Amino acid sequence: MGRLSSLKAEILEAMDGFRVVDHHDHLREVLFKRCLMEIDLPFFFARGYVRSDLVSSGLPDSFYEPSEDYPNMPKVFSYLMEGRDESEKTWSRLKPYLERVRNTIYYRYLLIALRDLYGFEDEGFGENWKELSDKVRAKSRDNPKWALELMEKTNIHRVILDVAGTGPPSTEIVEDERFVQVVRMDGFITGDANAVKNFVGNEPLKTLDEYLEALDDAFERSVKAGVVGIKSGLAYQRVIEYREVPRCKAERVFKKGLEKASLEGKRFFQDFMMHEVCKRCSEYRVPFQIHTGIQAGNYNTIRNADPTHLTNLLRKYPDVKFDIFHGGYPYFREAGILAKYFPNAYVDGCWLTHISPSAYKEALNEWLEIVPATKIFAWGGDHVIPEHTYASLKLAKNLIAEVLAQKVLSGSFSMKTALWVAGRIMGENAVEVYGL
Numbered sequence: 001m002g003r004l005s006s007l008k009a010e011i012l013e014a015m016d017g018f019r020v021v022d023h024h025d026h027l028r029e030v031l032f033k034r035c036l037m038e039i040d041l042p043f044f045f046a047r048g049y050v051r052s053d054l055v056s057s058g059l060p061d062s063f064y065e066p067s068e069d070y071p072n073m074p075k076v077f078s079y080l081m082e083g084r085d086e087s088e089k090t091w092s093r094l095k096p097y098l099e100r101v102r103n104t105i106y107y108r109y110l111l112i113a114l115r116d117l118y119g120f121e122d123e124g125f126g127e128n129w130k131e132l133s134d135k136v137r138a139k140s141r142d143n144p145k146w147a148l149e150l151m152e153k154t155n156i157h158r159v160i161l162d163v164a165g166t167g168p169p170s171t172e173i174v175e176d177e178r179f180v181q182v183v184r185m186d187g188f189i190t191g192d193a194n195a196v197k198n199f200v201g202n203e204p205l206k207t208l209d210e211y212l213e214a215l216d217d218a219f220e221r222s223v224k225a226g227v228v229g230i231k232s233g234l235a236y237q238r239v240i241e242y243r244e245v246p247r248c249k250a251e252r253v254f255k256k257g258l259e260k261a262s263l264e265g266k267r268f269f270q271d272f273m274m275h276e277v278c279k280r281c282s283e284y285r286v287p288f289q290i291h292t293g294i295q296a297g298n299y300n301t302i303r304n305a306d307p308t309h310l311t312n313l314l315r316k317y318p319d320v321k322f323d324i325f326h327g328g329y330p331y332f333r334e335a336g337i338l339a340k341y342f343p344n345a346y347v348d349g350c351w352l353t354h355i356s357p358s359a360y361k362e363a364l365n366e367w368l369e370i371v372p373a374t375k376i377f378a379w380g381g382d383h384v385i386p387e388h389t390y391a392s393l394k395l396a397k398n399l400i401a402e403v404l405a406q407k408v409l410s411g412s413f414s415m416k417t418a419l420w421v422a423g424r425i426m427g428e429n430a431v432e433v434y435g436l
């Protein structure tokens, strides 16, 4: 074993004893108290991030035509909700495209889970795919239990779940002290009446004052229910630059009715509301997680999600801890600069591990040169399938150990500092910042 490998092995071994926090995950369906669906091999792949590579390699979008009966579920997988088996047919539609993406990390990291958890070595998926598929499906038959078992196996101390959308924290999730939740106030920001209803019921909100009171209530109720932070995913829909808008301007748009507002009018209202949400994050002392960088899926506009758009919010709300997601990839240098400049900015590598391991290593390597290690959150799975989170954590630990071993080898860190950093970025920072 070379010097680098032995340092890496030493760090990995120490990391096994650390309390890991999964900073961001969506494991909703698999944690429902009642098992709603089983997962077979076609679903295992098609519901993963590899979806976007499958589509960009030519899989027709129609493959993902949504089901009318089951929300968030492509029609092609209805059979999983109905206890039937149509995996042969679905696999034959997917297989040609899976072959085209066999080089991408979205595909390859999933092999880690299939190998470790199902003993599967054949990455090409010959005749034996069905046997594997049946194994995966059998495990998922009791999926809350299976998800918890995997958590046990990986020594995950806490998972910050993002499962409720704009609404009170979910009570359908199995009760387990390891799970904490964030909720989104995006529905209030965009003026999405259906989402706001989750908090206020059918009560009509006639004035902007009433609307802001409803937002107060939503914060009050969420924090009382144990929510540990607020999340915004608006980078999927719009540029994340939120200008300061005078209240009267937002009020005018609200009075006239948001549906009738022009694009610019809507933007005024949203910008105004984002500031109102930030004020309440400060008042209620809850960290604010913001999606920046690459959006899942296809066809989006990456420049909308550049984390530097957030600069004015970071400056204006020094009491709000902003958790800048996904390392801002591909703008990971910019995200690092924000965490360097602003005491209230944190950089979060959730999802980034399996977007690009090379970028992750580069990002972490540089962040550790320019940002206090107490402001880096290293990992979050960001999945709906628990095996995917397993694979991502294994990959993350490897990448982190590699970066730290390199720093020890080059003499820039002592082993003691490397292990302190690992403990901090894998969990202790989150325990501190989110009060876990």
Ligand SMILES: [Zn+2]
Binding pocket: 024, 025, 026, 162, 382
């Ligand atoms: Zn996510």
